[in-house]
Amino acid sequence: MTSLISDNAQSCCVLSPVQGPAGSELKRRIQELCGENVLECYQCGECTAGCPVAYAMDIAPNQVLRLAQLGLEDEVLSSSAIWLCAGCETCYTRCPKGVALSRVMDACRQLALERGVKPKELSIAKFHDQFLTEVRRFGRVHELTLTALYKMRTRDFFSDVFTGIQMFLKGKLALIPSLVKGRDEIRKLFARPRRGSSEK
Amino acid sequence: MRIGVFVCWCGSNIAKTVDVEKVVEAAREMPGVVYATDYKYMCSEPGQNIIQDAIKEHKLDRIVVASCSPRLHEPTFQRCVEAAGLNPYMVEMANIREQCSWVHDRTPEATQHAIDLVRMAVAKVAKNEPLTRSRLGITRKALVIGGGVAGIQAALDIADAGYPVVLVERTPSIGGHMAQYDKTFPTLDCAACILTPKMVDCASHPLIEIWSYSEVEEVNGFVGNFEVKVRRRAKSVDESKCTGCGLCLEKCPVKDIPSEFDEGTGTRRAIYRPFPQSVPNKPVIDRDHCRYFQTGKCGVCQKICPVGAIDYEQQDQVVTEKFGAIVVATGFDVWRDERAMAQFGYGKYPDVISSLQFERLMNASGPTDGKIVRPSDGKTPRSIAFISCVGSRDEEHGYPYCSKVCCMYNAKQALLAKDKLHDVQTYVFYMDIRANGKGYEEFVRRTIEEYGANYIRGRVSRVYPDGDQLVVKGADTLLGRPLEVRVDLVVLATAMKPHDDAKELARKLGISTDQYDWFSEAHPKLRPVEVLTDGIYLAGACQYPKDIPDTVAQASGAASKVVGLFSKEAILSEAMTAYVNEDTCVGCGLCVEVCPFGAIELVEVVDREKSTRDNQVMKKVARVNEGVCKGCGTCAAACRSGSARLRGFDTKQILAEIDALADAALAGRQ
Structure with a gap:
């Protein structure tokens, strides 16, 4: 089994909050659009476990939230996951923290169009x-x-x-x-x- | 010799497997047996009456009860025969339940097994001798070792119950680690605000004596009767004269000694008290750094002291005192291995600090008056990384165990940092979040959700400088990707570890330690406060990493054990103890080594065989301290000359049992 990290070694996340408020900007915009605080997610994986279309996504549903927590805007908005989400709300129904991931996905789609990011799907x-x-x-x-x-x-x-x-x-x-x-x-x-x- | 045998049915527990009537019949034929009977529940009141009546009617002098484990009912039957006028040690139990009926089906062999067990017990009881338990006095005064919050709580609880306490503390002030902290999780109570009243209570309590700047040197004796030597180090300040005015602290010319209390983030003088609220509030002179003691010239403090309290001639005093019980509350140390922490640059980059140092930076009475600043340039950090599990859960470089409190103080420090510096970004690198206490999980979530701490799941591989910042290289295992973050300050949650000299103290006390040198409790679940040695109790993090609530709870538990002991009229010693035949003992010391309770020591006696009237020859022999001996028999099994014996389990008794079994086998089991 190869390690997860070496597979993705080229895509090291570099967080440099001191140079700009970009990280918290994404969280703020998502909250503004759909009312969800992405920091509430504690990454248990329940959403990914129940998602009927997760198999087809490039990043798992919980990782969409994780990237949003880290403020890695480009990666979230250019993912296929936000477009493949069918909005069935299984994730929201089962989320122990009550995070409506389907709404976050929707907000991300809006943001992608707003920022002119070409939809992956x-x-x-x-x-x-x-x-x-x-x-x-x-x-x-x-x-x-x-x-x-x-x-x-x-x-x-x-x-x-x-x-x-x-x-x-x-x-x-x-x-x-x-x-x-x-x-x-x-x-x-x-x-x-x-x-x-x-x-x- | 008139032996009575009483076979119990234990309802159906024994009777459904073993033919009880047959056992009774066989018992009647055994040598020395004059009476045998059976009953449904021998331990019940009617059952005990049967035994007592039979003792009187048949003039029985030895009893065998064939029933359950002696662990369950031996004391019951001992009390029963004692009430009928026999010595309680003239009872033997044949365990025909756990060791027979419960492990067999109903077969003739099962009954034969029961008969064999009874035969062995009969053979043994024939050799039993009456034993007596002696009554030992109790010195109703407790020693508490360690003046942290555990020791303080234990001392207060014991003293409040009305017993005198001596609280021994190694440093110049009580208070321990808790006095160093800023605020406490999860309630954010200020540590000093809740601790200093307790410290003052200790100082003003009429039944508590605080011996600060002192260490335990030697412990002898046993439960109720310990004799302890304590070295009271010379403070060079006459406490009866000193008013604690603090003038000397300002004038001492040696200013640059790193303060232990501030974890090196601040400095102290050669004459010092650890912190302003110290108890006792009188300074001591650190002779290793004092100019007068090092060069013979100075004496500023003596000149300046308005009451003439400085006494350079003071000597260490070794005090011997008797105590009935000891509470060990020596706490923990933190991991400081700079070499092992090289990957994080600890000790190399000034802006990589330990959590305890960060605690001092946040503390209003700390070296920065509570301002969080970078040690390198005194600037306010705009981003801080907290790294968990530094030395904990790290078999290769530190310790395999979890230090238990780091997850919580990381969350607390991240929250307080954000509270004090509004535009600071905080990152917490963690492996798992272990927040299992009242209000703990909620507290961590608050730090994340309301105070915006960036929690990143993954260990950190390296910290290196870039410009005047530090780059933390880690991973986000939730994304499965490496990750880098540039920060101004790095805080390492270093592991809790036992004091380097914990093993030494354990040796003095005769208690055991685990593989890391934490003190071992008597039972991990059911006797968590006791150790295997009677009269010694554990409180706080000297046993294993603990947070403040657990520490205080255990301290109160230890105190209640002490109070329970002191409220007894006298201690009854074990009757079944070991003894050594000093004539045959060769003094090899093997028994001393194997004794798990430290009850045996080598003493010098006159060798009666080799001595003549004019020439006294001495020899070494082992001697058992019966107050400490628990009658485990390890020494008797180990002794090569057969000199160490165990009362109640003498060689002749055990051989009689084996003979009885062998005879029955040879006779073809009639």
Whole structure:
């Protein structure tokens, strides 16, 4: 078995707080965006143990929090983990300290976009964006439009086609989008500046 | 000789495996047995009545009870026969429960085994002789060795119960390590605020004598009757005249001696008291550094003293005093091995300090008046790294054990540092956080969550200077990555260790130590305050690393043991003790070596065989101190000439047992 440290020897963390307040800045922004104090985490690993998508992540969910505690912003924001998080909240349900990691993940995604960090999982970011575009337009998601536009954006036309046909045949994919009442209010909601970014 | 045998059923414990009736029948045929019977519960009141009635009716003079372990009920049956007029040592127990019925199935062999055990007991009891326990007096005065918080608490508790105490302390003041601390976890009580009232209580208590600047030289005797020699070192200050005004402390020209109390972070003079609230509050002269004692010239303190208390002619006094009990409360030392700590640059870089030194820097009565500054340039640090487990949990360089308190004082120091210096960044390198005490875990979380201490899980490999800062190279094992942090000050949580001379004191006291030289308790769970030697008790960190609450609790425990001992009218000595036949003893000293209680010593006696009327020849023989002997029999087993014997387990008794067993086997077991 090789040691963990030598595997990652090239990526030694250098903490130099005296030269700048960057470390505590990340903690502060996360708390501002989602209300969670990352220092509350004591790294027991319960979140990683229960996470259904941890296997696919480049760093484990508890390490996202650990990096945030150390203020290593670039590493957190450029990870795939923050994008792969499905927001199922198993971590939050089981966390002995009551840290809502799923909210921290969300805050990190926001921060990544805000700071112009290219999402490690670009297609997921595009899906999120398309999803919100749908909601803004119709007040709810129209699956067929979402799928079509998502495929246009990612230029991946053929994956899941068979599933799509089956869903269509079973009447799961409506041809015409249904609209909700009060779409004006929804647009107003989207137009309202986000609290977190108001100072920028 | 009229032996009675009483076989117990122990409900079904014995009777379901052993044919009790058959055992009784067989016992009736054994030599010397005039009466045998059985009963369901021999230890019950009706059972004991059966024995007492039989003693009277059949004029029995020796009794065998075949039942359980003597450990459980020998005292019961001894009291029973004593009430019927027999000597209590004329009872033997045949253990046919633990050593027979519990380990066998119901077979004829099980019953035969029980019969054999009874046969052996009968053979042995035939050779028993009446023994008596002598009553020993008690000197109702306690000696407490060590004037830290453990010794202070023990002394106060014993004295409050009404018994006089002598508190011996090696340094010029009582108070110990606790007096050095700034605040205490997890309540952040100021250490001095809660300790100094207790120190003053000790000084003013009519039943407590404080012998500071003194050391125990020799301990003799046994429980209730110890005779202790204490060297009271010359203070060169006449305590009866000194008012503690402190004028001499200001005028002494030797100023640059590193202060032991400040762990070298400050200095003291040649005439000094360790700290302003010292008890007793009168200074002593450190003769090794005093200009008068070294060169014969100076005498400033004598000239300046308004009451003429300075006495250069004072001599050490060796005082011998009797005590009934001793509480050992000598505490701990901290690991100071600079070579082993080279990786952290301790002793090399001035800004790498120990936790105890940091404690003095934070303390308002310390050398910096409580300002946290770097020893190198006096600047306020903007970042501090605390390194745990320095010498603890380190088999290769220090000690394999956990020092138990470091996790907590690291958290406390990180919290207080942040409290005093608002913009300081704190880093705590740890292996595990061990915060198992009341309010401890919550305290550590508070340090992390509210005071923003950066806890990093991993040991530190190296500390090296870079500019005027220090780089700490460690790892974050939670991320599995190496990590570096630049800081202004590094604080090492050095291991707690026994004093270098702990083993020496243990030898004087005749108590044992473990592999690290911590004093050993009699039983790790059920007798944590006692040692194997009666009348000596342990309090505090001289036994193992302890925090203040545990130390104080144990000190009160030790005090209650002392008070319990002193409230007895007299001590009954063991009856089953060893003795030495001085005519046959060759004085080889093997028994002295093997005795676990230090009860045997070699003495010189007249050799009656070789001496003539005109020429007295002396020889060395072993002699057992019966007050100390516990009757374990190790000496009797080790003695090559058969001179050391154990009462109640004499060779002839044990041989009789073996003969009885062999005879039965030879006779083909009828």
